Amino acid sequence: MKSVRWGIVGLGNIANKFAGDLALIPNCSLQAVASSDSARANEFARKYKAKNSYSNYTDLFRDPEVDLVYIASLHPSHAALSIEAIKYGKGVLCEKPMGMNAKQVKQIIQAATEANVFLMEALWTRFNPAFEQTHQWILENKIGNLRYINATFSFNGLNRGVDSRLFNPEKGGGSLLDIGIYPLFLGYHFLGIPETIKASAVLTKEGVDEQLGFIFSYPKAQAIMYSSFAHDEDMQARICGELGEIYMNSRWHETGEIKLVLNGKEYSKSLPINGKGYTYEIIEANSCFLNGKTQSSKWKWQQSLDIAILMDAIRKQTNIVYPADN
Ligand SMILES: NC(=O)c1ccc[n+]([C@@H]2O[C@H](COP(=O)([O-])OP(=O)(O)OC[C@H]3O[C@@H](n4cnc5c(N)ncnc54)[C@H](OP(=O)(O)O)[C@@H]3O)[C@@H](O)[C@H]2O)c1
Known part of the structure; x- marks a missing residue:
């Protein structure tokens, strides 16, 4: 079975919960993690067995062995980081809210449309x-x-x-x-x-x-x-x-x-509930990615924009x- 290689940026509270749940899903692995703080990145990588750890996000976006990036930083950075990851050809699962406002959400959707990559807002309840x-x-x-x-x-x-x-x-x-x-x-x-x-x-x-x-x-x-x-x-x-x-x-x-x-x-x-419940959005993102879909039929771009x-x-x-x- 083909496997999905994940990267995580912004290693705070939700990133920890997500990484714990990621380990419960069979057809994926944690390839890389990135934090503004290198000690936090190294510790997180050790704890969740990530192959690579970076002290800046762009290095993770450049990692050719990362397929999907989970954006787990604070809301004001969701748009810029999602767009940057997309520009490096990565698929993106972005924490909610996808942007601070509709203008930002439109910009992310535009970037994903142009790059033809997977994008989904991590509205995990939808998949529960x-x-x-x-x-x-x-x-x-x-x-x-x-x-x-x-x-x-x-x-x-x-x-x-x-x-x-x-x-x-x-x-x-x-x-x-x-x-x-x-x-x-x-x-x-x-x-x-x-x-x-x-x-x-x-x-x-x-x-x-x-x-x-x-x-x-x-x-x-x-x-x-x-x-x-x-x-x-x-x-x-x-x-x-x-x-x-x-x-x-x-x-x-x-x-x-x-x-x-x-x-x-x-x-x-x-x-x-499997794990903390983030497993279901991970399964959905993996499935979309492996099937070459740019968006989930369960939580579409238009719904995030709405x-x-x-x-x-x-x-x-x-x-x-x-x-x-x-
Ligand atoms: N789905 C859910 O159940 C759920 C639950 C909680 C939160 N969330 C969402 O997840 C996102 C993160 O929430 P969180 O509770 O995990 O936040 P957090 O623990 O306070 O911070 C997450 C990360 O954001 C970066 N960060 C923190 N303060 C920053 C600052 N002043 N400037 C720049 N970057 C900063 C840091 O990344 P570095 O490691 O790179 O320094 C930090 O580790 C939010 O958008 C929130 O809506 C979702």
Whole structure:
């Protein structure tokens, strides 16, 4: 079986989780890792058995033995790094959000189109088995016409401080781009582009959203979504139709536990999660790459662009502006 050789750039929190899951998947290997800090790169390479480690990202992009690059740095660098990797002919799996705004997402898509390489946003929930089962139930019209979606994502990150990536605007701080993107994804995925959006935010004095609510309205449905770094919360998602409901248990974006309710009868389904759950996006990226596909049919470029456009619209209503917008 042909194998996919991965490179990872930006060796922080998510890169560690991803590398752990990568090791669980048979037809791929960790070829190279790169960090701005050479000691971190060497240690990461040792821990996850990468063949090469680099102290700058461009050297990894130049490595002829890397097929796919996972961009795991902070949001403001996603676009420039994705475009640079693509220019070196690499396929790219870019952490969410793919860009700071729709303009950046368009630029990445343009680069991937011109280079004819694989590109996907690492919206891992899309590939989670419980999400796939939910999707299947909806395709089978089990719960009828969808009328209401409610999803939230919040945790208490207040103690991380104003210079952390959660709160510093220069680091892409704010709940929408980091975690609000998940509820937004759920509403958009099942109901599409809304007719109208209403958003309201609690902003920090640095101007990023530490708390945000938004409603997507459709002719005959509403999606009510929320994200916050200010408090903990039990994160369930609800998808309700005229014939029944689906509940995704806490924390819904990574859950293996879902429930279908029809006429008051509950059908619970438990789907085991392999590793931390990043395995499914890795399998999808490997499969696309090995089959010569430039995009996944499950999470297409246009879908990444649509959610970037929706996030821009929410930010416009709530006056959240990043340096990348200027
Ligand atoms: N899918 C998920 O479940 C999930 C979970 C968490 C985060 N994420 C996404 O992953 C990305 C990284 O998040 P994280 O929690 O892993 O972040 P992190 O641990 O704070 O940082 C990740 C890496 O970004 C680079 N970096 C950090 N601060 C920087 C700065 N001031 N300037 C330039 N580079 C800097 C560093 O790379 P070097 O090693 O090169 O120095 C760092 O190791 C974010 O875009 C986030 O949205 C996704």
